[in-house]
Amino acid sequence: MLPLINAHSYLPLDYQKREADQRGVVEEPPQKLEVVQPEPQQQVQPQDKALQPLKPYFDKYYLLDSVNKIMAALSNYTCTLHKLGIIDEYLNLRATHLISDYGKLPLSDSLKKDLAEGLFYCRDLTYCLPVDKPRSPLPLNLQRLLMAMKCEKETRTNACFKEDLRRNIEGFDLSLFPRDEALDSKVNKLAAIVVGVDSLNELAVI
Structure with missing residues (x-):
């Protein structure tokens, strides 16, 4: 059985209105749909960054720990050099003592000569540091020692390299x-x- 179909709904609108008027039916005007606008959201103003406290990259505990590590390393370094007789109690490089130690080793005369020249060169170079223009918070005698030992390592390497050249000339x-x-x-x-x-x-x- 076919379902019932309301044929009236398929009639033109003008015919439906005229038919309703003949029956005395008052057609209500279509209601206007009110579009409800959403309430605007209040924007949260970001706080001024200048007012916010910045967290330091390195706090005081890290800095104090770093200072303690540096002081401990320098203390062990200078103590070892003093025990070996390389420096005196005032952190001065004992070049003459080192040269005498080199003389006891089975080295060629040319290598001993280069090592001695390198030691005196580094010792003299460190005393050219300007006293009135410090670039480090370390004591001046410690700065001279660190610079002298770095220089001595370079001159020693150069002397050994030159000795290798002599042997393979x-x-x-x-x-x-x-x-x-x-x-x-x-x-x-x-x-x-x-x-x-x-x-x-x-x-x-x-």
Whole structure:
């Protein structure tokens, strides 16, 4: 059985209105739909960052711990150097004592000479530090010691490298140098060339 269909709903609107008037039915006007606008949300103003306290990257406990570590390391370092006789009680480099120790080792005379020259060079260099323009909060004698030991390590490495060149001088073509030039002079130039070409990256301005 087919479902009942309200045919009246399919009639044109004008016909439906005229038919309603004939029956005396008052058609109510269509109600207007009111669009309700949503209430605007109140924007939360961000607080001024300047008023907010900033948390420090390194608090006082970290700084104090770092200072204690540095002081402990420096204390152990200077104590060890003093026990070995490398420095005196005033943190001065004892170059003469070190040279005498080098003399007891089975080293060539040329290597001993280079080591001694490096020690005196570093000792004299550290006394060129300006006293009236400190760049570190460390005591001046400690600054001199640290600089002298760093310099001594570099000159010692250079002296050992030059000794290795002397032992393997046959592996280099020395035709670039004058024939009557002394061997030490040739070794110094060879060391400057080999070390210099490997240190070109240090010439970068930035």
